[in-house]
Amino acid sequence: MNVAKDWNHETLSLLPGFRDRIGLIQLTREEGGLNLTMPAERIARLTEYGRQAGIEFVRRFGDPACWPAGAAPDAMNWENHQSIRLRLMLASVAEQLASLERACSTLAHTPEDYRRFFSERYSYPFKGLGNLEADANGRYPSQAALALAQLEALRELSRLLEEHALERPGLHPADGAPKPTPELKLRPRV
Structure with a gap:
């Protein structure tokens, strides 16, 4: 069932320009999922993981005015992200x-x-x-x-x-583009 449901997201997660906007938070067996009776301190820890990931995304892709104090620019910023997607x-x-x-x-x-x-x-x-x-x-x-x-x-x-x-070898748009290169496919808009 998970393969049928998640295959598209999973394949996109390998693609430059998509994978850059995915925060990976690794959880233990006792965290997340169907652990519906987690203690409050575990829920608070999971919330903090998400908050830290959000801060990293803001620092990477957001307005510098919203960055945490002392944060330095990252080479993987919004302009770089746009450049990768365009390529x-x-x-x-x-x-x-x-x-x-x-x-x-x-x-x-x-x-x-x-x-x-x-x-x-x-x-x-x-x-x-x-x-x-x-x-x-x-x-x-x-x-x-x-x-x-x-x-x-x-x-x-x-x-x-x-x-x-x-x-002039090297001029083709695919030369030097990030890998893997995506393929354009027709599919229904849903």
Whole structure:
């Protein structure tokens, strides 16, 4: 039951930018959990563990005006945390774009070409199928046209990343990014 309930949190706890915001408080068998008859002094000790973890999070990520007296800045601060999350997101997006480009280029000019979805009717079709030409101002006349432009822009971005990485190794967003790199996956918003 715990695996089914906690697997997502457990895997995220391994990821830089997520694991940095987890306070690990190790408890004995007599502390926490279903020990519903803990003595008051044990409950007070557990409360103090949580208070100390909270102070550490404020010192690491919070406003310096709220820090305890004499606290020094930490290299693992909010700006560093944002930088790590940005690096991971850019590396993940680049990986996803490369996958999209591989699929699109492999299927191009075949009966399975993705362009068919912008002119033929399938379930959940784009509005304005087949009306794909931008006007003189570069505005798209239909949802299908804008979606196709989006797909082409994503493919172009993928090609740009790959070309630069081939010409100058080390430029790809994944190079030097924190590990493990997350993967972008579609899943329902709940």
